Amino acid sequence: MHRGALALVALLAAATGGGCVSVSGLSVMSRSTALERQANAELPQQTGELGQAALSPGPEAIPREQLATSGEAPGLGVASKLVAEAETDADRVDALLVGGCVGESSDGTLQTTPSRCALDVDPDAVAQLVGRENVHRRQVWRYLEARAPKTDPGRVREQWRSAHLQQVVCGGLVEGPEGKWAPKSCASPDEAAQAEAVE
Amino acid sequence: MSGRRGLHPRWLRPRWLRASLALAALALVGLVASGSPRAAAQQASSEDELATRVPVRLTAGASDELMGALATGPDGPRALYFVSDARGTKDLYVQKPVQSAAKQLFDALGDVAAPRLSPDGRSIAYIGYTRDATGDACVRALADLETERCLTGPDTAELEVVWLDGGARLGVLSRTGMQAGFVLRSFPAAGGTPTVLAKRDAIGLARSPDGRWLAFVTVTPRQDQVGVAFASRVGKGVHVARLSEVSNAAADLVYTPPLPGVSGFPAFSPDGRYLYFSQYLNDTNGDGVIDGSDHSVIERVRFDPSRRDPFGPEPPEQLTSARWDCHYPSASGETLLMTCSRRGSLDLYTLPLDGAVPDAWDAPRLRGELEVARDLSTRLLLANRLLAKLDAPAARLPVLRQIVWMHLSLGEFEAAIYYAHSIERETAGPSSTQAASAQAAPGADARWAGLMVELAEHRRADRGLARGELSSAYIRQERARLDRIRAAEGELPTATRSVRPTTRDASPLGECRPTDIPGLAKLVQSEILDDLGDKAGALAALRAVSLEQLSDRYTLRLAGERAAHLYGLLADRPAWLAALRTLALHPALGEAEHIAQAHAFTVTLLAGLARGRARGAAIERARATAPDGSALALLLDVEAALNDLRPDGSNEDAVRARIFDLYKADHDPEHRRALALTTINDAARRGNEYLEYQFTTTWASGVRHADPERKYAESLYRTVVLERAYGELSDGHLKEAAAYFFQATRNTDALDPHIGFIETRLAEGQSIAALRAFYAERFKDAPAAPEHRFVEAYLTARGLAGVAGDDAHASAVAEVERLLREVSKAMPRRLEVRHLWGYTLQQAALRTGSRAQAASALRHYELALDLARDRPRARAAILEALGELQASLGEHRAAVASFVRRARLPFPRPASELALRLSLARSLFHTRAPCRGREEAAGALAFLDARPALGGYRASALDRLAFAHLTCGEPAEAARRYAELERALTGAAGTPINRFKAALALGSASLAAGEPAKAAEALRRARALLDAHPDLEARAPEHALVGRFPYPHARYAVLVDGLLASALVGTGDRDGAGRALARRLDGLETIFKRSDADEDLLDIARTHLRLAALARAAGRPTEAVAQLEAGLARADAYDERTGSTVTPTRLELIRAYAEARLFGDLPAKTYHRDLAADLSSALDFVARFRNPDWREDRLRFALYLTLARLHAGTGVAGAASAPQAQR
Structure with a gap:
């Protein structure tokens, strides 16, 4: 709505909007409240104590490990940025790969994976980005095929993909054999063992 | 957002060492804290940019709030008026005081827009759509908001209003026809005939404070055939006209800002010396047009009509960052009010009048x-x-080039092109800087700018392609661009290639040298060829550039981008790294650039490589060729050390020592910064708090107070030290935790460390009084410091629940609010302030039952939540409190959302988790998800049973679960739990009302579960309690915010009797059932005499029906008929009072009556009703409204009506049993 509102104000185009009707406030007792009043026990002390337990004048003292487990570890924010630079398409692709919104498919292209996406993204913008990236990839494959005319194009693409996957961001979604999607693991054997021990 | 950090077990060190580390850090703090006072940090959220002021949000919630108008007084803003769509329509709201909850100003049955406060602040004018869908100009006095005066009629469409003549008149911009242009008329504010001021297609009207000038922007139709209201484009610049000459366009003063894009929404400063306006710089939404749908910045320019150039010579000042997307400026008192778009919501924000960057900055x-x-x-x-x-071209040029580059990097192509053309204009002919350099050749900067224009235009065209697919028009256009660039390349003098730059020539903002132009041209060609699909050509062009011969930092950056794209696509990491290495060591670049490129090198080198041998080997190979002392060598050395860090952190001290040696050996501040941040970021990713802490404190202690970098260091310091503090707290090391919290309070002006310190000291056993004294001593030289005021407020607020006496409580609340108002003036964007404010008002609302206080609390919580996006600990506390508040206001859907969000975060306090589970269960019931509520309630009971310390709340949990089973349609389970609850209701919980409710609910559940004997037993207990306590009634909590009504004894009595009757029927005790029903009937009649409520009539009618059934089953047909007729009489009364024709109760009564009449043996004189008429009206109704539930009745009533008419004709009473309806 808000873009439309601003455009309307900015250009004051069709002044045909605004025919909506609002209803003045009515005070109605809901059946559910009435039923609750009828049936629920009156335990003011317990209710009061629990109510106060729910309130805190300051932050909850949650340890960092617990926050990390819930995926909410506090970030260090802008202060920790070493270099001020704009987000590139490559940065966006990395973020989408890690977020599960796109994946490196087995045919070498990027593929949107909306059912796995954990981020709040604009699907049109993602589709545009993926489209652009795939156009470049196909052009690169044609270039490589032209330089290796005796090699089967499929093989060229496989080799490219193999090299490309090495530099894909850790945690990025990758299609494995038999169409199984999984995040790329970059843990060393020690780290993997450590993580397993903790779990 | 990065993924989860690896879990790292807390490093175990002896407590004494931990404590001494904390003390050592305090000593460090002492060194650090001496010296000049810290600049007040603006940071509320660690995602905020710290370099400039950040707009302060005034309106809360997910709805859109816009078009604000601020009323100010001598003490500052008094009230904020604005449009909001919180209720689905656009209404006018007010926040008065500004820090309170929004209230709808008046109730209009239509949208409202464009409010304008009168100059005397007593009236508000707006465009209303209640009477006229095309809008009317209307006015209400703020002292009498019920009365609306609309000055215009249905023959015009009103667009805007503006107060004129000190408020005596109202200017109204209208359209007189579908395709007509706009007209500005002046109406007497009290109503009357208007005069036409101008026929101008102008919008965004703003009046100067002295009333003499009107500012606006013009619009022109896009097409001749379509009126300007429907398809228009905004004209260039802002027009300012004398009001007396506004009809004469030629007399306008026109300000065309030297900026890209278009302007809109002009507004005057309170003193009339400035003109504010929105500037839409770029086509940010990619629709091909720059207009009001794109991101905007707020600008201001001086306005002095006495000067020859009223708007010059000073250039305009940008007041907001494009990231904030702010529009609709208005200035009042000391405040600039704007509507900004953030995260999909429009809200009102403020800044000081000079915007995000203080005027005083030189x-x-x-x-x-x-x-x-x-x-x-x-x-x-x-x-x-x-x-x-800056005036001197030599000083301006580097800044302009930086601006071009930044716009290009952000994809803001129109602005990049605009500023590149500015460079061309400013450097037309030999520049003074180039003449000063022996190596200079004419026009290098202009050529550079020209190539940047080509690059920006190319990128804009490329972005315009749908999903990157080439079109023939695009190919033609870009090939022509290539030809142009090649032709220009051919015109370059060959002498430009002979000079190699040296380190001596480099400067951080160095000018472009002629030797850069061929390289830049090649790089632009490379990008175009790349996007045209000619990868071979693109590579060849890139490889043709000799990086060593370049000196312009932007050309070198472009080379880095090209290398990243092409070699990245080819997966040719060696070539990519070679290019980055060259850039990281390039003599023409300054250290900041070296670090940026070195950082890119290490990221690329290590991408996808797990920690371990392979990674170490890659680092070692790269390090072998990196010159000692270079940024590249430093970062590689750091990575080598970090690579050796074991996952369990057992060698972290050794790693720390190694990196600290590097730090000590390199005194370059940029290098030290890079080393520290690289280490801190890596440690944070791996969850190694030790390294994070060590290098944060190391770095922070080395940054001078006057250094702009200082605030970033402090921000990191705060974050990292607090993490350490919370870690110690969770381990139970209170002393150490307190030390770290205290450390953070000394080195930053953050408020949450104070909270942590206070809570930790209280947990150690210190008293509130002692803490007050401690802080009074600490701030004795600055008692009014905002940190001190906040602490005072916090100490008072946290004790509110325990304050006895309503007056004392109210005083304490008022005092806390007074202190927080003071703090928020100095620290307007602190989430701790909002959080505490919300908490205080919520406590107040709990005590007083004031919905106004609750609504204000809600606003503060919502504002706090907006600031807590990356502060999960604060978010956890706010979400739970917000959910409780929303539930208490009856906003259960919102409460469920808040509780669900909260539940994703950990609970350090079991009681708060139990409270949330029970509240969520309750809110789910209210949002018609009772079975989900049952799951939550069951979870809550299981949670409680696993924690004996929470055993005192078992009755609450049982009550919630039993109720949830009942409402989820699980009566057997409900009965089991209610039986358990009855047993649990002892002590303070075992009040008569509670025992009664449990017995009643048990009876009801048992009845529904098909256990009438059990039900009867429970209901008799309930009845006995009623008889023993004639004043028994269900009451709302004393200060409930909703539903403050009692459920009285009489109602319970009739309820119990009705249920008991059903139970006794089930056990075969019809006489008992009859007695119960008779009592119920008496009770209902008594209630009805008092209530006169329609619903009670139906209950009475229904009771007669049940009595009739009992009488019939007992073989007393005459009594049955009498009951049916009495019931029908009540049903008739209900229908007459409510205008109903038929109710389900009535249908049942008619059915029973008809069957009695038609198939019974009683003489006709027993019956006193016109059965045919009853049947006919009922049949009409069920025939007309085809409810599937009435299908049988339709068939039955048709049959019965036929029989009734037949019998009426023959006078024969009914015989045999009632036939079943044919299916």
Whole structure:
């Protein structure tokens, strides 16, 4: 709505909007409240104590490990940025790969994976980005095929993909054999063992 | 957002060592804290840019709030008026005081827009759509909001209003026809005939404070055939006209800002010396047009009509960053009010009148902030302000080039092109800087700018392609561009290629040398060829560039981008790294650039490589060729050390020592910064708090107070030290935790460390009084410091629940609010302030039952939540409190959302988790998800049973679960739990009302579960309690915010009797059932005499029906008929009072009556009703409204009506049993 509102104000185009009707406030007792009043026990002390337990004048003292487990570890924010630079398409692709919104498919292209996406993204913008990236990839494959005319194009693409996957961001979604999607693991054997021990 | 960090077990050290580390850090703090006072940090959220001021949000919630008007007084803003769509329509709201909850100003049955406060602040004018869908100009007095005066009629469409003549008149912009242009008329404010001021297609009207001038922007129709209201484009610049000459376009003063894009929404400053306006710089939404749908910045320019150039000579000042997307400026008192779009919501924000960058900042200060700002949009804001202060071309050029580059990097192509053309204009002919250099050749900067224009235009065209697919028009256009660039390349003098730059020539903002132009041309060609699909050509062009011969930092950066794209696509890491290495060591670049490129090198080198041998080997190989002392060598050395860090952190001290040796050996501040941040970021990713802490404190202690980098260091310091403090707290090391919290309070002006310190000291056993004394001593030289005021407020607020006496409580609340108002003036964007404010008002609302206080609390919580996006600990506390508040206001859907969000975060306090589970269960019931509520309630009971310390709340949990089973349609389970609850209701919980409710509910559940005997037993207990306590009634909690009504004894009595009757029927005790029903009937009649409520009539009618059934079953047909007729009489009364024709109760009564009449043996004189008439009206109704539930009745009533008419004709009473309806 808000873009439309601003455009309307900015250009004051069709002044045909605004025919909506609002209803003045009515005070109605809901059946559910009435039923609750009828049936629920009156335990003011317990209710009061629990109510106060729910309130805190300051932050909850949650340890960092617990926050990390819930995926909410506090970030260090802008202060920790070493270099001020704009987000590139490559940065966006990395973020989408890690977020599960796109994946490196087995045919070498990027593929949107909306059912796995954990981020709040604009699907049109993602589709545009993926489209652009795939156009470049196909052009690169044609270039490589032209330089290796005796090699089967499929093989060229496989080799490219193999090299490309090495530099894909850790945690990025990758299609494995038999169409199984999984995040790329970059843990060393020690780290993997450590993580397993903790779990 | 990065993924989860690896879990790292807390490093175990002896407590004494931990404590001494904390003390050592305090000593460090002492060194650090001496010296000049810290600059007050603006940071509320660690995602905020720290370099500049950040707009302060005034309106809360997910709805859109816009078009604000601020009423100010001598003490500052008094009230905020604005349009909001919180209720689905656009209504006018007010926040008065500004920090309170929004209230709808008046109730209009239509949208409202464009409010304008009168100059005397007593009236508000707006466009209303209640009477006229095309809008009317209307006015209400603020003292009498019920009365609306609309000055215009249905023959015009009103667009805007503006007060004129000191408020005596109202200017109204209208359209008189579908395709007509606009007309500005002046109406007497009290109503009357208007005069036409101008026929101008102008919008965004703003009146100057002295009333003499009107500012606006013009619009022109896009097509001749379509009126300007429907398809228009905004004209260039802002027009300012004398009101007396507004009809004469030629007399306008026109200000065309030297900026890209279009302007809109002009507004005057309170003193009339400035003109504010929105500037839409770029086509940010990619629709091919720059207009009001794109991101905007707020600008201001001086306005002095006495000067020859009323708007000059000073350039405009950019006041907001494009990232904030702010529009609709209005200035009042000391405040600039704007509507900004953030995260999909429009809200009202404020800044001081000079915007995000203080007027007082001079060029050196601006340069310093520009260098350290982390966000490009902020850097652009700073660069624009810097540019406005520079006159000399030599000083302006580097800034202009930086601006071009930043716009290009952000994809803001129109602005990049605009500023590149500015460079061309400013450097037309030999520049003074180039003449000064023996190596210079004419026009290098202009050529550079020309190539940047080509690059920007190419990228814009490329972005315009749908999903990157080439079109023939695009190919033609870009090939022509290539030809142009090649032709220009051929015209370059060959002498430009002979000079190699040296380190001596490099400067951080160095000018472009002629030797850069061929390389730049090749790089632009490479990008175009790349996007045209000619990868071979693109590579060849890239490889043709000799990086060593370049000296322009932007050309070198472009080379880095090209290498990244092409070699990245080819997966040719060696070539990519080679290019990055060259850039990281390039003599023409300064250290900041070296670090940036070295960082890119290490990221690329290590991408996808797990920690371990392979990674170490890659680092070692790269390090072998990196010159000692270079940024590249430093970062590689750091990575080598970090690579050796074991996952369990057992060698972290050794790693720390190694990196600290590197730190000590290198005194370059940029290097030290890079080393520290690289280590801190890596440690944070791996969850190694030790290294994080060590290098944060190391770095922070080395940054001078006057250094612009200082605030970033402090921000990191705060974050990291607090993590350490919370870690110690969770381990139960209170002393150490307190030390770290205290440390953070000394080195930053953050407020949450104070909270942590206070809570930790209280947990150690210190008293509130002792803490007050401690802080009074600490702040004895600055008692009014905002930190001190906040602490005082916090100490008072946290004790509110325990304050006895309503007056004392109210005083304490008022005192806390007074202190927080003071703090928020100095620290307007602190989430701790909002959180505490919300908490205080919520406590007040709990005590007083005031919905106004609850609504204000809600607002503060919502504002706090907005500031807590990356502060999960604060978010956890706020969400739970917010959910409780929303539930208490009956906003259960919102409460469920808040509780669900909260539940994703951990609970350090079991009681708060139990409270949330029970509240969520309750709110789910209210949102018609009772079975989900049952799951939550069951979870709550299981949670409680696993924690004996919570055993005192078992009755609450049982009650909630039993109720949830009942409402989820699980009566057997409900009965089991209610039986359990009855047993649990002892002590303070075992009040008569509670025992009664449990017995009643048990009876009801048992009845529904098909256990009438059990039900009867329970209901008799309930009845006995009623008889024993004639004043028994269900009451709402004393200060409930909703539903404050009692459920009285009489109602319960009839309820119990009705249920008991059903239970006794089930056990075969019809006489008992009859007695119960008779009692119920008496009770209902008594209630009805008092209530006169329609619903009670139906209950009475229904009871007669049940009595009739009992009488019939007992073989008393005459009594049955009498009951049916009495019931029908009540049903008739209900229908007459309510205008109903038929109710389900009535249908049942008619059915029973008809069957009695038609198939019974009683003489006709027993019956006193016109059965045919009853049947006919019922049949009409069920025939007309085809409810599937009435299908049988339709068939049955038709049959019965036929029989009734037949019998009426023959006078024969009915015989045999009632036939079943044919299916």
